[in-house]
Amino acid sequence: MKRVLALWCPDWPAIAAAVAADISPTGPVAVTSANRVIACSATARAEGVQRGLKRREAQARCPDLYVAVADSDRDARLFEPVAAAIDAAAPGVEVLRPGLLVLSARGVSRYFGSEHAAAERLVDEASAVGVECQIGVADELSTAVIAARKAKIVPPGGGAQFLGPLAVAELAAEPSLAAPERTDLVNLLHRLGLRTIGDFAALTPVDVASRFGTDAVAAHRSARGEPERPPSARALPPDLEVEQQCDPPIDRVDAAAFAGRFLAEQLHVKLAAAAVACTRLLVQASTGNGEHLSRTWRCAEPLTPEGTADRVRWQLDGWLTGRSEAKPTAGIIRLRLEPVEVVAAGALQLGLWGGVGDDDERARRALVRVQGLLGGAAVQVGVLSGGRGPGERITLVPLGDELAPEADPAAPWPGKLPEPAPAAVLDSRPEVALEDDAGAPVLVTDRGTFSATPMQLRWGTMAWQLQGWAGPWLVDERWWDPAGHQAARVQVQLSGEGQKALLLICHGQSWSVEGVYE
Structure with missing residues (x-):
């Protein structure tokens, strides 16, 4: 079994900012990006400063706060002495980001006698360059990183037991190991009542894979303590260097x-x-x-x-x-x-023209030329927007204009269709009918439930049996308007060849197809 050792320096952006400014890292320090705090020292947190606060509010809570602007180059430059010191004592270091590195625990534990002895030695090595750190050891990399935040050495085979009682938000605490949508996944799990990693791990892999995206599958494997790719200092054949x-x-x-x-x-x-x-x-x-x-x-x-x-x-x-x-x-x-x-x-999701070299710039110039010939609105760029349905969540903006959505995507949208989004959204919205086993129409009640169990979908003269369905999700907008806008969405999977999945929307007494999943 390949064990992983993770070394984590808490609040590294704040520590690096203090060192660069030649002030004490033990004082109140905060790092901001877009005028909001993204990292702060322990002293600043004791004064009420926390991530997400606006700069002015953070300074109001802590008048002595030293505020620095986020600088990834500074963080990496000042972390190199730490990485070099650890690499000198335990070769094979891999940097995940400034402030966090990992290495194989097998060799270093054998050299120093045990994992505990190795952890103590590496803490001393980091202290020698003036940095405090915490060590975590576990069977898998993501578990070791979480263990480092808790300063724990997880026994072999005990990853799932260690993770079980922790808050599910721990799965998104480390951005270098999680996709950008991991925070949205954690928020969704909270709304579903899955508050701990153990609750999430109790779901079957089939349920997670069929209901969520690729990153959720990776998070579920981490929650269950299943094997991941381990760190290794062994290089592949040098044919791509x-x-x-x-x-x-x-x-x-x-x-x-x-x-x-x-x-x-x-x-x-x-x-x-x-x-x-x-x-x-x-x-x-x-x-x-x-x-x-x-x-x-x-x-x-x-x-x-x-x-x-x-x-x-x-x-x-x-x-x-x-x-x-x-x-x-x-x-x-x-x-x-x-x-x-x-x-x-x-x-790797590359751009439309590959994203390598200056191809993107040539493509942009070509599109600007098209705009000059056909008008500014001839070339539009999609921007993620706020909304409940898939068609509402895209704002089309002319190329060159500010990429500003019509509605804030970060705002709460009760009744929003959960991921994944349909592959195609239909403008025509052909009408269909949901029916129970007796052929009677199935509608959505005011309480957000089906009037009967849907068993088949009828589209014109054709009918399909339903293999499964999810929903409904109620949409109740503009309640102050007498006309209002009430609807309900449901995902259905048709049986038979291809097993096509559809997104249906119900207005009043009729159903129509809003999107198709592939």
């Missing part, structure tokens, strides 16, 4: 960032040609004095060209300007990127 000789040697961060972006584009051209995407990236550099530097970055989602360039820039920034003892004594003369773990290219 890219390399650049730097002449003159690179000794400035801006030059390093330019070289890193060029290499990232080259790497993704090779990956696209091989129909794969990178999930674990090895960044290597050689200096004029014969020094060799390397660091592995691990990602939950396949890397895009922009994500690769960011990680290369962060790493080079950390090497060139960091406080680590491994800081090079000469300029970088060779830079190399090597994907050490790849997945099928289908896991």
Whole structure:
């Protein structure tokens, strides 16, 4: 069994901001993005500061609060000394993000005698560079990261038991291991009454896969403590790597960032040609004095060209300007990127024109030309909007205008259709009929229930038996308007060849097809 050790530095963005400003990290510090707090120190939390507060409200609660703007380059640059210190004591470190790294627990526990001894030694190594950290050890990576937040060593085979009583929000606490929609999943699970990870794990994999999306399936595997891909320092055959000789040697961060972006584009051209995407990236550099530097970055989602360039820039920034003892004594003369773990290219959602190089810019210029010929409204971009039905949740905006939705998608929308959305939304909305086993019409009552159990769907002269259904979801809008707008939606799956699934909407006494699932 491959055990995983995770090292987590709490409130790292706030700690890095304090170090960069040369103030005490133990004081009240907050980091903001878009004028809202995204991280704060323990002292600031004791004064009432918390994530999500507006900057002015946070300063009102804590007048002595030091406020810094979010800076991912700063976070990565100042985390490099920590990663270097841990890597010197336990080789094979993989950085998930600044403030969090993982490594295989097997070798380090054998070297230091036990997992507890290894955890104590790595805490001491981090303390030697002036950083407090917590260690977690478990069978799986996601469990180890959660255990690090609790400073726990989970016994072998005890992952599900450890996770069971924890709040289901823990599954979305670490953004480097969760897709962006994980927060929406957690909110949905709360509304369904599944408040703990154990409640979520009790669902069958079939129910989760049929009801939720891909990320929910991954979260469910984590909740059940099922195997994930472990960290490994073993590199794959170097058939996809890219390399650049730097002449003159690179000794400035801006030059390093330019070289890193060029290499990232080259790497993704090779990956696209091989129909794969990178999930674990090895960044290597050689200096004029014969020094060799390397660091592995691990990602939950396949890397895009922009994500690769960011990680290369962060790493080079950390090497060139960091406080680590491994800081090079000469300029970088060779830079190399090597994907050490790849997945099928289908896991990476690229743009319409591939998203590699300057293809996106050429496409944009072509679309602007179309606008010039046919008018501004001829080319429109979809923006996620607020609404209850699938058609209402997209706002079409002319290309070049501000991507502003008509309604706030983050606002509560009682009666909103849950995920997944239908693959096609029908403008024509052909009328159908839901019937019970006796052929009588089935409608939705004022209490949001079916008048009878739906057994078949009739579309013109054709009829299908129902294999399953979900809903109904009531929509009651504009209650102050005498005309109002009341409706109900239901998902049905038809039996027979293809087993097509439909989204139906009921207005008054009639049903119509609003969408089709594929």
